[in-house]
Amino acid sequence: MPEMTFAVRWPDGTTQQCYSPSLVMHDHLAVGATYTVSDFRERSTTALTEAAERVRAKFGFACTSAAATAAEIIATADRHPDTASVEILSMTPPLPRRP
Numbered sequence: 001m002p003e004m005t006f007a008v009r010w011p012d013g014t015t016q017q018c019y020s021p022s023l024v025m026h027d028h029l030a031v032g033a034t035y036t037v038s039d040f041r042e043r044s045t046t047a048l049t050e051a052a053e054r055v056r057a058k059f060g061f062a063c064t065s066a067a068a069t070a071a072e073i074i075a076t077a078d079r080h081p082d083t084a085s086v087e088i089l090s091m092t093p094p095l096p097r098r099p
Contacts, residue, residue, distance in 0.1 A: 006091040010076060011037065011084035018044070018073065021063040022051035029088050038082035045070045 006018050006025055028047035029035075035043065048070040055063040077086075 002093065004091060004093050007089040008040070009087040009089055011080045011086065015089065016072070016076060018069050019065055020048060020051045020069065021066050022054045024050045024054065025091060029091065031088050031091050034085045034087045036082060037077050037080045037084050037086055040086040041074060041077040044073050048073075 002023050004020050004023055004025060006020065006029065007015055008018065009015050025044075025047050027050075028043040029040075048066045052062040052066040055061070055066070080086075
C-alpha cells in the first residue's frame with residue numbers, strides 16, 4: 001500500500017510533518033492550498049479515517065499510525081482559532097527504507 005507524508009504550516013508559522021498509510025490525502029487536500037483550521041481538521045481526519053480503513057480492508061486491521069496522525073492534527077488544531085489558515089506545503093511519498 002503506498003504511503004505518503006504531507007507537510008502543513010499552522011497559523012503560528014510552525015510546520016508539521018504528517019503520515020498517511022494511503023495516497024487518499026490527495027482526494028481531500030491540495031499542495032499550495034490554504035484551508036481554515038476547522039476545514040483542515042475535518043478534511044485531514046476524514047482522509048486519515050479512509051486511509052486507516054483501506055489498511056483494514058487489505059490487512060485485516062486499521063493503521064494505528066493514521067489514528068496517531070489524526071490525533072496530533074486535532075491537538076494542534078485545537079490550539080488555533082478555527083478561522084485561521086493552514087497551508088499545505090507538500091505531499092510526497094516517504095523516503096525508501098534502508099535494508
